[in-house]
Amino acid sequence: GQQLNQSPQSMFIQEGEDVSMNCTSSSIFNTWLWYKQEPGEGPVLLIALYKAGELTSNGRLTAQFGITRKDSFLNISASIPSDVGIYFCAGRDAGNNRKLIWGLGTSLAVNP
Amino acid sequence: EPEVTQTPSHQVTQMGQEVILRCVPISNHLYFYWYRQILGQKVEFLVSFYNNEISEKSEIFDDQFSVERPDGSNFTLKIRSTKLEDSAMYFCASNREGAQYEQYFGPGTRLTVT
Numbered sequence: 368g369q370q371l372n373q374s375p376q377s378m379f380i381q382e383g384e385d386v387s388m389n390c391t392s393s394s395i396f397n398t399w400l401w402y403k404q405e406p407g408e409g410p411v412l413l414i415a416l417y418k419a420g421e422l423t424s425n426g427r428l429t430a431q432f433g434i435t436r437k438d439s440f441l442n443i444s445a446s447i448p449s450d451v452g453i454y455f456c457a458g459r460d461a462g463n464n465r466k467l468i469w470g471l472g473t474s475l476a477v478n479p
Numbered sequence: 480e481p482e483v484t485q486t487p488s489h490q491v492t493q494m495g496q497e498v499i500l501r502c503v504p505i506s507n508h509l510y511f512y513w514y515r516q517i518l519g520q521k522v523e524f525l526v527s528f529y530n531n532e533i534s535e536k537s538e539i540f541d542d543q544f545s546v547e548r549p550d551g552s553n554f555t556l557k558i559r560s561t562k563l564e565d566s567a568m569y570f571c572a573s574n575r576e577g578a579q580y581e582q583y584f585g586p587g588t589r590l591t592v593t
Contacts, residue, residue: 398580409483409570409584410522455522459580466535467580471521 373456373470381478386443388473390456398459399439400467401430405452413454414441436461448477481505483585485571491591492561500556500588502571511554512572512582513546515539522570528554561592 373390380386390399398417402410414423416432416439423430430441439458443450456470484503492498504511513525526536528546545557554573558565568589572582 400580400582402584407587409572409587412581412583415578415581457522466524466527466537467582469522469524 371456371458371468371470373473375473376471377474377476379476379478380446382446382448384446386446386450386475387440388454388456389438389440390458390470391438392458392460392468393437395436395461396439396458396468397436397461398467399430399432400457401428401439401441402455402457403452404455404472410455443475446475446477448479451475451477481507483571483573483583485569485585485588487588488586489589489591491593494563494592495560498558498561498590500558500569500571500590502554502556502585503552504554504571504573505575505583506552508573508575508583510534510574510576510582511546511548513556514570514572514584515567516570516587517567525556525569558590561590563592566590566592 371390371392400415401413403413404410414425414430419432419436420434421432427444432439453472453474455472457467486501511528514522516522524537526540526546527534543559547555568587570587571585574582
């Protein structure tokens with residue numbers, strides 16, 4: 368089935384560093400979402416984006432809906448140990464009104 | 480803050496048995512979903528449900544699966560005859576009208592089929 372390309376697959380960084388990850392699709396998307404999943408828990412919605420070029424922040428997290436509508440970026444500034452988890456992008460294909468397409472996730476580890 | 484709840488947190492069953500996974504979505508939400516996540520893999524869409532009927536389902540959601548909203552609060556996923564490969568975390572999610580893609584997830588049920 369359709370899939371998003373999410374990169375990097377994993378990151379291991381030092382506390383205080385900034386983090387960037389991105390997601391790309393082969394088709395145009397109308398919605399981009401970023402979720403965080405911690406071990407043994409369900410994904411938690413971080414940021415939702417609905418318009419091309421939109422830039423939205425949630426604390427130290429900032430996400431952007433790419434101008435081409437085929438990509439999205441998530442940045443985390445000044446990382447802390449509790450940022451550890453798997454970050455998933457998800458999006459809604461412009462041609463499909465119901466289903467979210469999910470990326471494979473970026474696993475983030477933060478060294479204190 | 481309202482949240483999606485799921486029971487049980489862990490279900491162990493033998494191959495061929497029926498299981499029912501239960502979810503209570505957030506009370507003013509109208510769209511409901513089931514997802515599964517095999518250990519270490521991505522989240523996979525199973526089914527979406529709105530206005531008391533399935534609105535979309537994936538190729539994973541075959542005749543062995545069914546969903547039901549038996550009352551005003553519960554949303555269930557039934558697997559009729561479990562297979563080993565059904566072992567996974569199953570997440571329920573919901574969202575409100577007007578924020579159709581801001582889905583809120585429950586904590587999941589870990590299903591282990593032996």
